[in-house]
Amino acid sequence: MRIIVGMTGASGAIFGVDFLRRCPGEKFLILTKWGRYVLKEETGLTEHVKKSFADEDLAAPFSSGSNPFDALVILPCSISTMAKIACGLGDTLLTRAAQVALKERRRLIICLRETPLSAISLEQAHRLSLAGAIVMPISPPFYHRPQTIEGMVAQFNDKVLGLLGFETTLAWKPEALE
Numbered sequence: 001m002r003i004i005v006g007m008t009g010a011s012g013a014i015f016g017v018d019f020l021r022r023c024p025g026e027k028f029l030i031l032t033k034w035g036r037y038v039l040k041e042e043t044g045l046t047e048h049v050k051k052s053f054a055d056e057d058l059a060a061p062f063s064s065g066s067n068p069f070d071a072l073v074i075l076p077c078s079i080s081t082m083a084k085i086a087c088g089l090g091d092t093l094l095t096r097a098a099q100v101a102l103k104e105r106r107r108l109i110i111c112l113r114e115t116p117l118s119a120i121s122l123e124q125a126h127r128l129s130l131a132g133a134i135v136m137p138i139s140p141p142f143y144h145r146p147q148t149i150e151g152m153v154a155q156f157n158d159k160v161l162g163l164l165g166f167e168t169t170l171a172w173k174p175e176a177l178e
């Protein structure tokens with residue numbers, strides 16, 4: 001599976017780093033300018049990607065729909081990036097790749113990190129959902145009783161991995177189905 005991971009300037013870089021580390025397949029990273037800043041503030045960088053592209057590089061392969069990918073996961077996604085995508089803007093590599101995902105009907109997962117959400121953001125999230133994107137606020141589950149921040153991060157990311165079709169251990173009482 002070929003997956004593009006976008007990381008923006010929203011808080012929660014730890015989610016993106018854990019996802020990159022654990023998601024199987026071929027991964028390509030697009031880091032926005034503010035994504036780079038927050039990543040540096042909150043974590044260290046990671047070497048789990050095949051290649052990474054500057055968000056300013058609109059000549060990169062994923063600007064074009066003719067280069068296939070299976071999914072674009074934006075984790076964490078800022079309100080600013082979501083707003084641009086919802087308006088149809090594609091003036092950066094990440095927003096352009098999102099445009100491509102929507103027009104080519106490829107999977108687009110937007111993991112929003114903001115709270116509370118304004119009426120404008122809720123409207124934009126709704127619009128994107130209607131256009132086929134999956135909008136999932138970073139909201140970790142607690143039913144497996146995570147004991148650490150890393151555990152909380154992993155449990156949210158398990159949910160994203162599950163949406164991509166990867167097996168996870170996140171099921172709620174699977175033994176009750178036996």
Ligand SMILES: Cc1cc2nc3c(=O)[nH]c(=O)nc-3n(C[C@H](O)[C@H](O)[C@H](O)COP(=O)(O)O)c2cc1C
Nearest residue numbers: 008009010011032034035038078079080081113114
């Ligand atoms: C330390 C820090 C934390 C931020 N946290 C958030 C956040 O959680 N959510 C958000 O939408 N924006 C957040 N911002 C603001 C975004 O970085 C800003 O809107 C930026 O323009 C987003 O650009 P990008 O989406 O291209 O990365 C934060 C900024 C900084 C400096």
